[in-house]
Structure formats: C-alpha cells, structure tokens
Amino acid sequence: MDDRDAASGPLAGLKVVDLTTSYAGPTAAMYLADLGADVVKVERPGGGDDTRTWGPPFVGSASAWFASANRNKRSVVVNLRDPDGIATLRTLIGRADVFIENFTPGKLEVLGIDHESLRAEFPHLIYCAMSGFGQDGPDRNLPGYDLAAQARSGLMSVTGAKGGSPQRVSTALSDVVTGMCAALAVAAAVVRQRGTGQGDLIDVSLLDSALAVMAPRIAGFLAGEPEPAPSGGTDSVLAVxxxxxxxxxxxxxxxxxxxxxxxxxxxxxxxxxxxxxxxxxxxxxxxxxxxxxxxxxxxxxxxxxxxxxxxxxxxxxxxxxxxxxxxxVSDPQVLARGSLLEVPGADAWVVRGPFRLASIPHPRNARFPDLGAHTVEVLAENGFSPDEIGWLIERQAVEDGRAEGRRP
Missing domain, CATH: 3.30.1540.10 (formyl-coa transferase, domain 3)
Incomplete structure (x- = not known):
C-alpha cells in the first residue's frame, strides 16, 4: 500500500484481516483503514470479491462499486478449499488484532475458523461476524442482502409515493449502515483490547442495522401510531x-x-x-x-x-x-469539505469517509488493491520464508497476483 508506512490516526498499528465480500463487510474494513488500520483483504482464487465484477462502470480492473469500498487495503488470495490455505489464513489471523467475516453463520465451523475455535487459540482476537440476520435465532443461516433487510425491517413499507407500492431506498442503505455499525463496535472493542489484551465477539447483521434505521418509526408504532404506509416523503410526526x-x-x-x-x-x-x-x-x-x-x-x-x-x-x-x-458532485459545500476522493491512477472518484479527525489531516487514499497483489508481501511480513511462499503458490494454496508473479 502506497501510504501504509505513513499511516496515522487513532487506529494506526491495528492489524485487520478482512474475509468479507459484497458491500457491508468491505465498508466496515475500509473505515477502519481510513482511520489508520492495516487491513489485509483475503479473497478467493480466480475472481476475488464478488463486487469486483459488479459493473459497468469499471475503474481499471474492478467495478466502481468495488473501488468505493476497498481503498487503503492490501489483497491476499488464499484458497480456503485447501488445508494449507486454511493453515495460512489461521497464521494471518493469529497475528492480527481483528478478524472480520461475513459468511453465513456455521459455515466457518467446518473450516475451524469460527469464533469459538479462533478465540480459544487467540484470546486477544476481536472477531467481528457480519451476516444477514445475526448469529442466533431461527433464521441465522439464511443468506442476506440489502434488499432483503430493507424489506424485512419495514423500511420498504414506509418508502414510496403516497398510496403507491413499497419501494427500496435506491442505494445499499442497510449495507452501509451495517458497515458503520461494525466499524464502531470494532473501534470500541479495540479500546478494551489495548487496555486488557482481551478480544471480543461482535455480532452485526443487516436486519439489526435496518431496524436501527427504523427505530423512530417502530417506537411510534409501538406507542400507538397506526400502521404506517408509503407517504411520499412526508415525516411521520413533524408537519411541515x-x-x-x-x-x-x-x-x-x-x-x-x-x-x-x-x-x-x-x-x-x-x-x-x-x-x-x-x-x-x-x-x-x-x-x-x-x-x-x-x-x-x-x-x-x-x-x-x-x-x-x-x-x-x-x-x-x-x-x-x-x-x-x-x-x-459539484455542490460547493461537498467540494469545500473534500468529500470526494480521486482514485489514484484512475479517472474515477469515490466518497470520503463520513468523519474528519485532526490526527488525520489528509485522508488516507491508497488505490483499491488488484486481486492478490500483496500475497507475497503479507506472507513475508507474517513469518513465511521465500521457500514456503513459493511452495504455497506452487500447490495453489495461495495466489501471487503481482504481474511478475502470474503464470502465463
């Protein structure tokens, strides 16, 4: 990462392993990176994070969606179908402070990288589990996306033209809010970790985050308000x-x-x-x-x-x-606040994190990583010898995404 060594901010020195895809998890990890953390994004062989192909439009090698949630990270490709790939990932996690994953609850138990297994071996670890519906309850194993969370939380039921059909808020609202909630919880856990050396389990879901967005409407309904319906943008309480x-x-x-x-x-x-x-x-x-x-x-x-x-x-x-x-994007206030960041080396822009800290006078803005571009670098930092790295690459437990490391 171009500015990793010069990273500042309250989370400088924090090591994060990010095993998430799509948008909520990558957003959480990106905000931690914006605040100074060293985030290693672990991706699958071949295509990597699903959102790399969520286009057009594309920004160089990846979609604009991917670029908007993956700045300030390094990419490592690990094959989780290979025992040596799993062992490699466990080494990275053991040397990290935070591990973030968004697998359907239960899937990682088979691989031995679930919360109980990892915390037993690494009690310092902050384990952040992100999912559609949470780590417990009857629907814990259901897959979740933003659309489902907006529908199930009631958010869609109050959105849309008055008298019309319920509508989805036309952006990944629950994904972004879930990412913010996860980053907040991780930052809070880091405060305790740095004081006591103890880790934590963080359980964040799309449904819970969407319910948080709906908090005033739910409170009003439970206090006796009639069942709400799409109202065309009017407020449920205030007039005008x-x-x-x-x-x-x-x-x-x-x-x-x-x-x-x-x-x-x-x-x-x-x-x-x-x-x-x-x-x-x-x-x-x-x-x-x-x-x-x-x-x-x-x-x-x-x-x-x-x-x-x-x-x-x-x-x-x-x-x-x-x-x-x-x-x-041309609003004078937006421009004055520096709310848009140009992607280095690309004719593209993304949105800056929604916070300003005096300890970070200039926002971290390293370009999103190419798939597997930092595999060799990160493994070497974590104690793997050149021979061991070469052996892992040869047996396809990991992939070297650097141009000079790719096979013809």
Missing amino acids: YQAFPTADRDLVVAVGNDAMWRRFCVAVGLPGLAERPELADNPGRRDHRAELVEAVSAKLRERPAAHWRRVLGDAGIPCSLVQSLSEV
Missing part, C-alpha cells in the same frame, strides 16, 4: 417537513418546532396560518397536514426555488434543493 414544488423545481422544507413554524409563515407570506390557534403546535399542524400542504404548495409555486432558498435561509428555516447527483 417534506418536499414542495416551486415554480421550477422541488425544495424540501423542515419545520422542526413551533417558533420555526411562525417564522416560516411570515417568511413565505402566509401570516394568517401563524395566527391560527389550532396550528400553533405540531399535533395541530399534523391534524391539518393536508390543508397546510395545499396552502404552502400554492404559495411556493409562485416563485423559483432559488428565491425561496434565500428567503427561508434568512429566516433560519432548514431547506434544500432536491439535488441530482450531477449537482451533488
């Missing part, structure tokens, strides 16, 4: 809190309290609404939501969105254009 049409494009308006409501009414030229006692608090406004939406929509349609942005901004009312991605 949604998108509105203007003379030229949609604008979202977020009225979060009663004082803000009064300022909003005056700013947009609807002072009569602010004076009505039945609209003075949010329960009243919610009861009259349909009337308010009609009145506000009619008023905002009179002028373009840029006008209302200035007016509402001056009044301290949160609002935003509903931006397309072409606008997002």
Whole structure:
C-alpha cells in the first residue's frame, strides 16, 4: 500500500484481516483503514470479491462499486478449499488484532475458523461476524442482502409515493449502515483490547442495522401510531417537513418546532396560518397536514426555488434543493469539505469517509488493491520464508497476483 508506512490516526498499528465480500463487510474494513488500520483483504482464487465484477462502470480492473469500498487495503488470495490455505489464513489471523467475516453463520465451523475455535487459540482476537440476520435465532443461516433487510425491517413499507407500492431506498442503505455499525463496535472493542489484551465477539447483521434505521418509526408504532404506509416523503410526526414544488423545481422544507413554524409563515407570506390557534403546535399542524400542504404548495409555486432558498435561509428555516447527483458532485459545500476522493491512477472518484479527525489531516487514499497483489508481501511480513511462499503458490494454496508473479 502506497501510504501504509505513513499511516496515522487513532487506529494506526491495528492489524485487520478482512474475509468479507459484497458491500457491508468491505465498508466496515475500509473505515477502519481510513482511520489508520492495516487491513489485509483475503479473497478467493480466480475472481476475488464478488463486487469486483459488479459493473459497468469499471475503474481499471474492478467495478466502481468495488473501488468505493476497498481503498487503503492490501489483497491476499488464499484458497480456503485447501488445508494449507486454511493453515495460512489461521497464521494471518493469529497475528492480527481483528478478524472480520461475513459468511453465513456455521459455515466457518467446518473450516475451524469460527469464533469459538479462533478465540480459544487467540484470546486477544476481536472477531467481528457480519451476516444477514445475526448469529442466533431461527433464521441465522439464511443468506442476506440489502434488499432483503430493507424489506424485512419495514423500511420498504414506509418508502414510496403516497398510496403507491413499497419501494427500496435506491442505494445499499442497510449495507452501509451495517458497515458503520461494525466499524464502531470494532473501534470500541479495540479500546478494551489495548487496555486488557482481551478480544471480543461482535455480532452485526443487516436486519439489526435496518431496524436501527427504523427505530423512530417502530417506537411510534409501538406507542400507538397506526400502521404506517408509503407517504411520499412526508415525516411521520413533524408537519411541515417534506418536499414542495416551486415554480421550477422541488425544495424540501423542515419545520422542526413551533417558533420555526411562525417564522416560516411570515417568511413565505402566509401570516394568517401563524395566527391560527389550532396550528400553533405540531399535533395541530399534523391534524391539518393536508390543508397546510395545499396552502404552502400554492404559495411556493409562485416563485423559483432559488428565491425561496434565500428567503427561508434568512429566516433560519432548514431547506434544500432536491439535488441530482450531477449537482451533488459539484455542490460547493461537498467540494469545500473534500468529500470526494480521486482514485489514484484512475479517472474515477469515490466518497470520503463520513468523519474528519485532526490526527488525520489528509485522508488516507491508497488505490483499491488488484486481486492478490500483496500475497507475497503479507506472507513475508507474517513469518513465511521465500521457500514456503513459493511452495504455497506452487500447490495453489495461495495466489501471487503481482504481474511478475502470474503464470502465463
């Protein structure tokens, strides 16, 4: 890795073995790498991580999806169908601080790299198990993807046009949130590990993470709210809190309290609404939501969105254009924050981690690894001699992905 030796940040020196594929696991490991950890991505022979081929579009040798979740890592190819491959992986894990996997619970027991087996031998190890539905329960062995988690958690049931069919949030929402949750839990476990030398088992699932996203809606339902349905982007509690049409494009308006409501009414030229006692608090406004939406929509349609942005901004009312991605990637605030990172050596960009630390003044941004490009390097660091590495390559227990190491 180009900047591995110069890595800084609170997780500098942390060694992570990442045996995950798809998106949630790689995202978790990438955030740890962004924070300074040395992440070794272990991939299968031949194709590697499934997302390497999730395209087009492609960024050099891999898809844009893969590039977006695998920066700052090194790639090692290990054949888990070979006993020597398993033994090699166990050596890497034993010398690591953290092991992350996203196999269906139970599959790794056969290979002897399940939590109980590894922690018995390596009590310092933080073992992070990522799955669709968790490590226990009747559905622990079901495979899981973002779509299934969004559906089962109820997230889809409240998403979509009012009166329409439930819709998936059109991004890998539960994958990304699960990655964030896993990275948070690992970082917390590292604090204890560095103080006591003891590891931990972390159980993170797509379903649990999607339920966390749904926490306010579930709490409201359990408190007596009616069964929710797709509502076209309105909030379940707050009014007015949604998108509105203007003379030229949609604008979202977020009225979060009663004082803000009064300022909003005056700013947009609807002072009569602010004076009505039945609209003075949010329960009243919610009861009259349909009337308010009609009145506000009619008023905002009179002028373009840029006008209302200035007016509402001056009044301290949160609002935003509903931006397309072409606008997002040129948004002055996004650019000023350095939220987009150019992939080194490629005409492509990815999103920076959603955190800024003073100890990392410049974000780590090593290019995603080519498949098996660091196999020899990582094995040598972990005590394998050149002869041993050559022997493992010869019997195809591992693969050397370097250009000079590939067989014709």
